[in-house]
Amino acid sequence: xxxxxxxxxxxxxxxxxxxxxxxxxxxxxxxxxxxxxxxxxxxxxxxxxxxxxxxxxxxxxxxxxxxxxxxxxxxxxxxxxxxxxxxxxxxxxxxxxxxxxxxxxxxxxxxxxxxxxxxxxxxxxxxxxxxxxxxxxxxxxxxxxxxxxxxxxxxxxxxxxxxxxxxxxxxxxxxxxxxxxxxxxxxxxxxxxxxxxxxxxxxxxxxxxxxxxxxxxxxxxxxxxxxxxxxxxxxxxxxxxxxxxxxxxxxxxxxxxxxxxxxxxxxxxxxxxxxxxxxxxxxxxxxxxxxxxxxxxxxxxxxxx
Amino acid sequence: xxxxxxxxxxxxxxxxxxxxxxxxxxxxxxxxxxxxxxxxxxxxxxxxxxxxxxxxxxxxxxxxxxxxxxxxxxxxxxxxxxxxxxxxxxxxxxxxxxxxxxxxxxxxxxxxxxxxxxxxxxxxxxxxxxxxxxxxxxxxxxxxxxxxxxxxxxxxxxxxxxxxxxxxxxxxxxxxxxxxxxxxxxxxxxxxxxxxxxxxxxxxxxxxxxxxxxxxxxxxxxxxxxxxxxxxxxxxxxxxxxxxxxxxxxxxxxxxxxxxxxxxxxxxxxxxxxxxxxxxxxxxxxxxxxxxxxxxxxxxxxxxxxxxxxxxxxxxxxxxxxxxxxxxxxxxxxxxxxxxxxxxxxxxxxxxxxxxxxxxxxxxxxxxxxxxxxxxxxxxxxxxxxxxxxxxxxxxxxxxxxxxxxxxxxxxxxxxxxxxxxxxxxxxxxxxxxxxxxxxxxxxxxxxxxxxx
Numbered sequence: 001x002x003x004x005x006x007x008x009x010x011x012x013x014x015x016x017x018x019x020x021x022x023x024x025x026x027x028x029x030x031x032x033x034x035x036x037x038x039x040x041x042x043x044x045x046x047x048x049x050x051x052x053x054x055x056x057x058x059x060x061x062x063x064x065x066x067x068x069x070x071x072x073x074x075x076x077x078x079x080x081x082x083x084x085x086x087x088x089x090x091x092x093x094x095x096x097x098x099x100x101x102x103x104x105x106x107x108x109x110x111x112x113x114x115x116x117x118x119x120x121x122x123x124x125x126x127x128x129x130x131x132x133x134x135x136x137x138x139x140x141x142x143x144x145x146x147x148x149x150x151x152x153x154x155x156x157x158x159x160x161x162x163x164x165x166x167x168x169x170x171x172x173x174x175x176x177x178x179x180x181x182x183x184x185x186x187x188x189x190x191x192x193x194x195x196x197x198x199x200x201x202x203x204x205x206x207x208x209x210x211x212x213x214x215x216x217x218x219x220x221x222x223x224x225x226x227x228x229x230x231x232x233x234x235x236x237x238x239x240x241x242x243x244x245x246x247x248x249x250x251x252x253x254x255x256x257x258x259x260x261x262x263x264x265x266x267x268x269x270x271x272x273x274x275x276x277x278x279x280x281x282x283x284x285x286x287x288x289x290x291x292x293x294x295x296x297x298x299x300x301x302x303x304x305x
Numbered sequence: 306x307x308x309x310x311x312x313x314x315x316x317x318x319x320x321x322x323x324x325x326x327x328x329x330x331x332x333x334x335x336x337x338x339x340x341x342x343x344x345x346x347x348x349x350x351x352x353x354x355x356x357x358x359x360x361x362x363x364x365x366x367x368x369x370x371x372x373x374x375x376x377x378x379x380x381x382x383x384x385x386x387x388x389x390x391x392x393x394x395x396x397x398x399x400x401x402x403x404x405x406x407x408x409x410x411x412x413x414x415x416x417x418x419x420x421x422x423x424x425x426x427x428x429x430x431x432x433x434x435x436x437x438x439x440x441x442x443x444x445x446x447x448x449x450x451x452x453x454x455x456x457x458x459x460x461x462x463x464x465x466x467x468x469x470x471x472x473x474x475x476x477x478x479x480x481x482x483x484x485x486x487x488x489x490x491x492x493x494x495x496x497x498x499x500x501x502x503x504x505x506x507x508x509x510x511x512x513x514x515x516x517x518x519x520x521x522x523x524x525x526x527x528x529x530x531x532x533x534x535x536x537x538x539x540x541x542x543x544x545x546x547x548x549x550x551x552x553x554x555x556x557x558x559x560x561x562x563x564x565x566x567x568x569x570x571x572x573x574x575x576x577x578x579x580x581x582x583x584x585x586x587x588x589x590x591x592x593x594x595x596x597x598x599x600x601x602x603x604x605x606x607x608x609x610x611x612x613x614x615x616x617x618x619x620x621x622x623x624x625x626x627x628x629x630x631x632x633x634x635x636x637x638x639x640x641x642x643x644x645x646x647x648x649x650x651x652x653x654x655x656x657x658x659x660x661x662x663x664x665x666x667x668x669x670x671x672x673x674x675x676x677x678x679x680x681x682x683x684x685x686x687x688x689x690x691x692x693x694x695x696x697x698x699x700x701x702x703x704x705x706x707x708x709x710x711x712x713x714x715x716x717x718x719x720x721x722x723x724x725x726x727x728x729x730x731x732x733x734x735x736x737x738x739x740x741x742x743x744x745x746x747x748x749x750x751x752x753x754x755x756x757x758x
Contacts, residue, residue, distance in 0.1 A: 019753075055566040057740065074569060086742075088560030093319065104311045105567040149563070 006069040008033040008157055008188040009054065014063030016049055023049040025212045027063070031157075031190060031205070036183055038203035038220075039192040040293075042301050046212045047192050048085065051159055054190075055082045067157065078107045081155035085162045085192075087146045091135040095126070095145055098134065099152060106153035116152040123178065124148060139166045147175070151182065158182065161192045176202065196293040206293070210301050224290045232261045232269055235285035242275050258285055308568045309576050316580025320547070321587065329543070330588050334595040355416035356473060359436055359448035362421065363429075367451050371484030372419040375477070417480075422448070433464075440466055449477060455485060530704040534673045534697045536592075537631055541666050541696075544585040544635065545642040545659070551577060552646025552739075553655050561739040570736035575728075578639055585635060626703050626713065633720040634696025638666065640727040647731070647738030648746040658745070669694040673701050680706040690716050692723035730755050 009031040016024045024046040031037045041047050052058045053065060056077055065072040067079065090098055096117060103113035121127045124144045129137060137145065143166045151158065163179075164172050179202065183189060193199055199206060200220070207217040216223060235258040243249050243261060248271065250262040263269060273286055291299075320326055358375070362368040424432060436448045447465030455461055461481050463474060490497045555561045564573055645658045672694055676685045680702045689699040689712070699716045702708050737754040738746055746754075 052562075052740070057562065057565040077567060080566065082563070082566040084559065084562045084566075086559040086562065088555070088558050088563045090319075090554075090560060091558065097319075101311070101315050102563065102567070105308055105564065107308070146563075 006033070007031055007066075008035075008068060009190070010064075010066045011050075011054070012064040012066075014050075014053060014060045014065060016053060016058065016060050022212050024053070024060075027209065027212075027214055029207050029214065029217055031188060033068075033188050034183070034186045035204040036179075036189045036191055036202050038199040038206040039190055039209070040194065040196070040199055040206055040297065041209040042194055042297075045209045047209065048161065050209070051082070051084075051161060051190075051192060055080050055159060078153065079156045081106075081150040081153065081158045083147060083150040083158075083160045083163055085165075087142060089134045089142055089146060089149075092133055094131055094133055095121070095137070096130040099145070099149055102149040103152050106155075108153050113152070116154075117148065120148040120152050124174065140168060140171055143167060144171065144175075154187075156187055158187060158189045159192070160189065162195075163191070164193075164195070164198060196297050200293040208297065208300060215300050220293075223296065224293075227291050227296050230263045230269065231289050231291060232263065232272065233285060233287040233289045234259050234261050234283070236276060236281045236283040238281040239276060239279065242272070242279050242281070245275075248272055248275070260289065309572050309579075312568065312573060312576025313580040313583070316551070316577050317583050320581065320584045326584070326588065330591055333539075333588075334592055334599070355418045356447070357418045357420075357445040358477070359420050359422050359439070359445050360451065361424075361432060361436065361448060362451045363424075363453040364451055364455060367455070367484055367488055368421045370487045371449070371451065371481055372421070374483040374487070375417045375419055375480035420445075436464065440464065447473075447477075449481060451481070451485075456489065459485075530677055530701040531673060532596075533627065533700055533704065534670055536589075537634060537697050537700070538666055538670045540585060540589055540631070541635060541638045542663060544581060545638050545662070545666075547584070548577065548581050548639045549642040549646045549655050549659055550652065551581065552643055553649065553652055556646065556649075556739050557651065559742075565736075565739070570739065571732045574643060574732055574735045578636060578643065578728075582632070582635055582639060586632075589631070623703060627700055629717060630696045630700050630720070633717065633724060637692065637696070637720060637724045637727065638662065640724060640731050644727070644731045644734055644751075647735045648751055650742065650745050654745050665693050669697040672698050676701050677705050681708070686712065690719055692719050695720050 007030045011027055011029045014024060014027045027050060039047055039050065053060050056072055056074065067076045070076060099117040100110060100113045103116060104110065108116065121130055126141060126144055129141060134142060147163065164175060167175060179189065191199065191202060203220055205219050206223060208215045218226065243252055246264060248264055248267045250264040253260040263272065269288060276283055360368055360371060422432065422436065439445050440447060447463060450462040452458065452461065463477055468474065487497045490500060641662050642659065645662065646655060649655045649658050672688055676688065676698050679685060685702060688694050689702050695716045699713065703713065733755045734751050
């Protein structure tokens with residue numbers, strides 16, 4: 001399953017437009033097996049269209065989509081588990097019947113489907129709701145039921161669109177735990193969101209798209225390092241004047257009890273520290289920080305505006 | 306293929322298990338029986354005792370004949386009021402209009418207590434005032450005035466607190482007419498009995514010529530044609546709505562997106578069509594059995610009570626045709642409802658968009674009448690070939706006057722072709738439409754989806 005040589009998913013120069021509107025233009029990306037891959041972007045960037053093409057709901061106008069080295073087609077649909085952003089469950093159907101139906105549509109036998117439903121419902125602490133109708137469940141519970149429907153056929157590729165929406169903090173942690181287990185089994189997860197904090201916490205690799213095009217792609221580490229922005233978390237007293245030097249400091253953002261100091265192009269952090277000490281400032285925190293995904297997102301997407 | 310069966314299974318069992326199915330399965334035959342029988346029953350029910358009628362006869366010789374003609378038959382067969390349930394059927398042979406009225410009166414359970422009014426030297430106005438008072442005090446229900454010039458003027462008067470009861474008015478009118486006619490004959494020395502005998506009505510008995518021979522038709526064909534037409538129409542409408550609703554549900558709750566990632570849209574649509582159709586067929590099979598038993602029982606009852614009524618002999622081939630046309634018609638309309646469901650975004654809009662479709666099926670019911678009257682006209686021919694009307698109209702033709710086989714085959718072929726074409730269009734609209742949220746699609750948009758898909 002986790003043959004590292006063939007990518008779990010590969011998109012090559014994929015485009016899709018609706019009438020005059022280009023939803024996805026020339027998108028190429030590679031998802032390595034066993035990784036958590038974040039498909040990030042603002043609303044309307046083309047995430048949902050991309051996902052719908054991956055799961056074979058709509059066909060691309062041009063380009064190639066390969067799943068585990070084979071061109072995407074109907075025969076591969078059972079290998080994917082897809083949790084759409086907009087949830088869909090039959091309101092008047094019992095949770096258990098509903099899960100059985102979805103699993104059987106993924107090619108499971110009734111017996112296997114029932115066993116998997118029991119296992120997953122208990123894992124997500126929903127066992128006692130099995131005989132209830134969907135419309136008796138809270139939104140968060142429905143969300144978990146939908147998640148069970150997505151994973152119960154043990155898909156090799158899991159595509160989760162905004163998986164945490166509607167979950168309280170306790171269930172959010174439970175979900176993260178479950179996702180970690182799935183990852184440890186060697187399955188691949190594509191995680192689509194516009195909430196950067198979640199992506200930062202879960203993703204190994206990310207791809208940022210905006211206005212139908214890919215802006216950047218790579219491992220979270222590479223992206224952060226490659227992002228040419230160095231910042232210092234600084235807490236100090238008596239820094240007057242030092243931070244105003246444009247040759248050294250590009251900008252200052254206040255954060256609670258510290259400031260984030262963006263270094264100017266070519267400036268050295270050591271030089272800043274030396275100048276502060278020379279000025280007689282009392283430094284209680286001086287820490288080189290990576291830009292957060294949030295910052296990268298804002299900067300990249302904001303620049304495009 | 307396996308997935309298709311799973312879809313059909315869910316569409317079927319999730320509906321058959323509902324209360325709606327159970328209730329509609331039981332209530333529909335009851336409803337049909339009620340709308341068919343109840344109005345006639347209620348209408349013919351005259352509660353209370355006999356109608357108390359006073360007759361003021363100024364001619365001095367009409368009271369007796371009128372009384373006789375109004376009360377004739379009462380008690381003679383002793384079942385005047387007892388047969389209240391009998392809807393006026395075509396009476397036995399030889400009924401002229403008056404006799405028919407009398408028959409009907411018997412069937413309706415109308416009885417009269419007639420008394421004569423003596424003038425006793427009082428003035429006309431005085432007598433009428435006294436009678437009015439008696440009506441007001443509810444001593445009598447009404448009175449009839451037979452004026453002295455009735456033989457020339459042909460006019461009498463009927464006074465009652467309830468002139469809205471037109472059945473009673475009619476009966477009195479015919480009773481008085483009959484009395485006057487008889488008196489006239491007597492005055493002219495004509496034997497009334499003999500005249501009645503000589504002017505007996507001739508009954509024309511409808512005989513239907515079939516391939517295999519000749520059979521009597523007592524009006525059953527018409528009823529059967531009508532019944533089947535309306536039955537199909539009701540089923541199309543009911544199950545069309547069920548399909549429409551289920552498509553709209555999957556669209557508005559966004560289930561379709563999950564489903565589309567497991568099966569292709571065509572399988573999904575087909576599964577829905579077949580699943581819901583099977584629900585419809587199950588229910589109709591149940592109704593059909595009910596109806597068959599009901600009809601056979603009803604005919605037996607009528608026969609036992611002396612009414613001349615025979616169930617039209619229906620050849621087995623008819624049932625095969627009925628099943629074929631029903632399935633084709635059902636799928637045809639169901640596909641349109643799928644199409645509509647995929648285009649709209651809410652149940653409300655779905656209702657509006659479905660109106661033209663419903664309108665079309667209503668027209669096909671109205672078309673039954675001209676087709677029954679002249680089942681071999683070129684109008685009937687074309688209308689029974691035209692796809693959206695043929696399921697009803699062709700069946701009506703088959704019942705009334707079976708057209709040549711090639712016409713039936715052509716009609717069926719056109720229906721099947723239309724259904725396949727619609728399925729092709731619907732599949733394309735379905736795939737795109739089910740993923741479009743926010744606003745309903747327009748017809749040009751829909752056509753674009755069809756071209757592009």
